[in-house]
Amino acid sequence: MSTTEQHADLDRPLRADAARNRELILQTARKCFAERGLSVTLNDIAHEAGVGVGTVYRRFADKDSLIEALLATKFDAMNAAAARAAEEIDPREALRLYLMGVFEFRARDRALADAIIRAGKARPSIVHERDRLERQVSTIIGRARDAGVVRNGFDYRDLPMLTTMIGAVADATRAQDPDAWRRYAQVVIDGVLPPADPTGPVAMAGAPLDRESLELALHSQS
Numbered sequence: 001m002s003t004t005e006q007h008a009d010l011d012r013p014l015r016a017d018a019a020r021n022r023e024l025i026l027q028t029a030r031k032c033f034a035e036r037g038l039s040v041t042l043n044d045i046a047h048e049a050g051v052g053v054g055t056v057y058r059r060f061a062d063k064d065s066l067i068e069a070l071l072a073t074k075f076d077a078m079n080a081a082a083a084r085a086a087e088e089i090d091p092r093e094a095l096r097l098y099l100m101g102v103f104e105f106r107a108r109d110r111a112l113a114d115a116i117i118r119a120g121k122a123r124p125s126i127v128h129e130r131d132r133l134e135r136q137v138s139t140i141i142g143r144a145r146d147a148g149v150v151r152n153g154f155d156y157r158d159l160p161m162l163t164t165m166i167g168a169v170a171d172a173t174r175a176q177d178p179d180a181w182r183r184y185a186q187v188v189i190d191g192v193l194p195p196a197d198p199t200g201p202v203a204m205a206g207a208p209l210d211r212e213s214l215e216l217a218l219h220s221q222s
Helices: 003-011 016-036 042-049 053-059 063-086 091-108 112-121 124-146 156-173 180-192 211-220
Strands: none
Touching: 016 042, 016 053, 016 063, 042 053, 042 063, 063 091, 063 112, 063 124, 091 112, 091 124, 091 156, 091 180, 112 124, 112 156, 124 156, 156 180, 156 211
16 A cells, blocks of 8 residues: 555544544554653554554554654644643743643653654645644744843754753653653753843752662663
C-alpha cells in the first residue's frame, strides 16, 4: 500500500468495534511512548492493550503510522495550549503560561521531542498544524518582545532545547519527585522572562531533592 493510500485509510470512517480498537491502541501507545519513549514496539503496545498484534497491524501498517496518528493529537493539544496563552492580556504572563505548559507536556511525555522532530516528514495536515503552532507561539513571543518583558534575542527556535533540558530533569527525578522539574522550569522561565522587580526576592518553586534522592536521580543518568 502506498503512503497516500495509508493516509486515506486513516481518514475513512470505521465500524464501531474497529473504532474502539483503534482508540484503545492509540491510548495505549500514547501511554507507552510517554513512559518509555519511542523504543516501544507494536508488539509491546498490543500486549499492553490486551489485543492481538494483528489487530494493531490492521489499524496501523507500522510504528511510524501509529506515531503519525499520535502526532495529530499532540499538536492539537499544544495548539490549544498556545491559543489559551494567547488569550492572556498581559504579554509576559501569556508567554509564561505557554512555556510552563509546553514544559509540562514534555515532563509527562518522554516521546514528545522525538515525535515532533518527525513532524517535518508527516502528512500535510500534520505539517500544517506544526506550522500553525509555530505561528501562534511566535506571535506570543512577539507580544512579549514589543512589551519589553522578554530577554533580547529569545526566539521560538530556542524552545526545543529548553524543553529538552527540562525533560532531562523530569526523566531523572520522576521516581523521586514527579514535580521536581517545576523548580528548574521556573529558573529557566525567569531567565527568559526576567522578574518585573529584579530587586525583590523571588521564591524558588518546591524544594530541592534530599541527598539520597539526588544521588538516585543522578545515578539513573550515568
